[in-house]
Amino acid sequence: MSNKKYQSPHFTFLNKYFKENIIKILLLLAAAACIIIIFSILFFLVKETYPLPTDIWSFLSGEKWRPTSANPQFGVLPLVAGTLLVTLGAMLFAVPLSIGSAIFISEIASPRIRSFIKPIIELLAGIPSVVYGFFGLIILVDWIYKGYGVPTGETWLAGSIILGIMAIPTITSVAEDAINAVPRHYKEGSLAMGATKWQTIRKVVLPSALSGITAAIILGIGRAVGETMAVMMICGNSPVIPDPIWNVFSPIRTLTSNLGIEIGEVPFGSGHYHALFGVAVVLLIITLVINISAVYILGKIKEKQMALGKKKKKNWVSNETAYTIKKYTKHALIGFFLIFVYLVTGLLFTAIIVVAAIVLSFVFKKLSEKNIQKISFSIITISIIVVLCILALLLGYILFNGMGSMSWEFLTTSHSSLGRQGGIVTALLGTLYLALGAIAIALPIGVGAAIYLVEYTKEGKVTTIIRSAADLLNGTPSIVFGLFGFAFLVLFLGWGKVLIAGQITLAFMIIPTILRTSEEALKSVPQSIREGSLAVGATRWQTIRRVVLPPASPGIITGSILGIGRAAGETAPIMFIAVTFSAIEPSSFWEPVNALSYHILVLATEIPGQEAKTAAGGAALVLLLLVVGFYIVAILIRNYYSKKMKW
C-alpha cells in the first residue's frame, strides 16, 4: 500500500463527516418545509385579509354577500351556510354507504373480491373533481331539473349528491383501515363464544373501530368542505341562505366556490379583494378545526393501541355515569335525527319513519340471529353495490360521451373557435408540464422529509409536529393553495400568471402525499439490514442510499405517481395563477399554459353550444384516462411489490 493511500482514510473521514452533516441539514430543511409552507399560507392569507372592508362582526354575521353592488355588503354567513348545508346533505348518504362498504370489504368479502373492490374504491378517489363536476352538470342537474320540475337543476341537492360520491372513497378507506385494525383475537374471542359473524361485527368490531370510523367521517367532511370545482359547477352559486332552510332545491354558494368564481376578476387591493381573503381564512379555519380533530382522534387510537395492556387512567366519571351518558346520547341523537327529518319532510313522513322503526324493531326481536345476520349482510351488500353502480354510471357516461370526439387529431391539434373546434393538445401538454414540474419540486422535498423523519430522528415532539403539519397540509382545501400562490407568487413576487407558479403551488399540495407514502416505504425496510450496513463501516447516508432506499423505492415511486395523478387532475389551485384558455403551446416557464381540467371547466360552463359540451366530454375522457392511468400504474406497482417483498 502506498503512502498516499495510507493517509487517505483520515482525509475521507473528515470529508465524510462534512458531507454527512450537509446532507443532514438538507434533509432537515426538507422536513421543515411542511411547517414553513403551512405557516406561510396562514401568514399570507391573514396578511391579505387586512384591512377588511367592514368590521369583523358584520363580516362574520352579515347575511348578504354583494361585493360589487353600488353599496357593497360583505357577509359570509350565506357562504358558510352553503358550505355546511351542502356538506351535511352529502354526509347523510355518503356515511351509511361508506361504512357499509367498509364493513363489506373488511369483514364480508372473500379475499378475491376484496382485492378487486379495494382498488376500485381507491380509483373513485382519483377521479378529478372537474370530471365529477362535468358529470353532475350534464347528467345530475338535468335529472333534477326534469325529475322535480324545479326552475333549475343547479341546486344544493345536486351539490350534495356529487360531494357525497366524492367523499365515499375517503370515508370508506379510512373506516376500512380502522375496522381492519381491530385485533383478530377480539373477533376470535367473540366467535368462539357462539356469536354470529354479524353479532361479532356489531358488538365487538364496530365498537372497537368506532374512533377510527369517526375520524373517517370527519376526514370525509373535510374533503367535502374543501371541494371547489364540482360544487362551483353544479350548485347554482347564488349567495343566498336557502329559504326555508331545508329547501334542497335552492341554489347555494359555498366558501370555496365563492373564491373560485370571484378571485380571478377582483381588482387587486380593493375591499372586495381583502374580503375574499377573509373568506379564505374562514374556510381555512373550518378545515383546520375539522382536520385537527381527525388527527387528534387518529392519534388517540394509536396511543391506545400502544398502551394496550397497561393500566388505564382513572376516568373522570365513574363507569356507571359513563354508561348512562352513552345511553342518553343515543336517545338525543335519535331525537335530533327525528327533528331534522320532521323539518325537512314534514309530520306525516316522520310519523311513518317512527312507526316503521318500531315495527322493524319488533320484527327484529322475533327474528333469529341467523336471519338478522342475513338481513344485515344484504343491506351491507346493497350499499357496496350502490357505490359500484355509481362508479360504473360515472365512468360509463364519461367513456361513451367522450368516445365520440376522440381521434388522433383531437389529441394533437390545438383548439379554435373558443374550443368548439380542433383539439386539446395545448391543454394536454400544459397538464403534463404542470404535473411533471410539480413532482420534480415535490419529490426531493417529500422524500427528503421522509428520510429525515424515519432515519435521522427518534419518535418524539419534532416528528409529531412535522407529521401534523403534513396532515394539515393534506387537508387544506386546494383553493386555499391557489389563493396562497396567487397572493405570494403572482402578486407579492410579481411573477404574474405563469407555468412555474402553478408547478410550485401544485408541488406544495402533493408534498404530504409523497412524504407519507415514502415514510411508510422506509419504515417497511427492516432495521436489521441497516445494522448490517452500519456494521461494515458504512456511514448513515451511505446506508440509506445503498441499502435502505433501493428496497423502499417502489413505495416512493407509487407515492410519486399518486402525486402526479393528483396534480394532473387539480383545477382550483391553478386556475388563477398559471392557466389561461390558451391555444398556443408554452415555450418557457414564464408563460401561462392551458390545462385539461381548466379546458373542461371553461367549455362546460362558459362556452355555449352543444359543440362545446362535446369537446368538454372528449377532454374529460382524456383527463380521466390520464389520471386513472396514473392511479392504476401506482396500484399495480404497489401490489406487485407487496407480494414480492417479504422480509
Add this chain to the structure above:
Amino acid sequence: MKNKMVKEEYIVKTKDLNLWYGTNHAIIDVNLNMKPNKVTALIGPSGCGKSTLIRCFNRMNDVIPECNVKGQVYYHDKDIYGPSVDAVEIRKKIGMVFQKPNPFPKSIYENIAYGPRVQGINNKKKLDELVEKSLRDAALWDEVKERLSDSAMSLSGGQQQRLCIARSLAIQPEIILMDEPCSALDPIATAKIEDLIGELKKDYTVIIVTHNMQQAARVSDYTAYMYLGKMIEFGKTTKIFENPKEELTENYITGRFG
C-alpha cells in the same frame, strides 16, 4: 345433557382429519377419541399442528382464509364439518380460551355477559347470576367482585386469562378448548389456572394444548403427542410419560429434542 354424556364413551372423535393452509399440509390423518369429563392434553414441538388441531374442534379455522379441512370431527356422534352444521351453534357448546388473554375492551361484567347476551339473554337478574357463577367457577370472583364495571384491560395477565375462561364458561359449554392458556403467564398465575382446570373437569370436558410437558403431566388424564402434523401417540397420561410406545414420543418427553 349430562346423563347423555355419561352414557357416551367419547364426546369428541376425529376420523382421518386432514387440514391444509393453502398448500401446507398442517394436519395429517389424525384419529383421536376423547372422553367426557376428562382433561386431554395435546403436546408436541412448535409447528407440529397442535394449535391447528384444537382449532378444528370448534371450527375456528373457518376464520382463516385458504384453510381446507377434510375428514370428520364428531361431537356427540355428529360431524361438525357436515354440510348442515352451523359453526355458530357448535361454538356455543364448545368454548375456547386462547393463547394470549384476549378480553374485549369492555368492562369485566360486559366481557362475561357478552356470550349470554349474543345468545339472547337480556334479563339483568339472570345475567348477574351467570356473571357471578362464571367468575366463581373461574376462581376470579373474590378478586374482582368490587370492580365489575372496571375495564377488563385493567386486570393483570393471569386475571385476564381467568376472565377469558370465565367468559367461555358463561355460555355453559360442554367442552372447553384451551390453546396454550398459560404461555403468556407467570408461574403463580399458571398454578392458579392449573388448579382451575382440575376443578373444571368435574363439569366440563377440557382439551388443552400445551408446550410444557410438566403441565401436561400435572393436569391431564390423557395425552396426545403430535409431530409434524401427525398424531404419533395417544393414551393415558401416566402411560405416555412413563412408558411410551413410540420412540419419537420418548425422545420428546425425555427432552432429547423439541
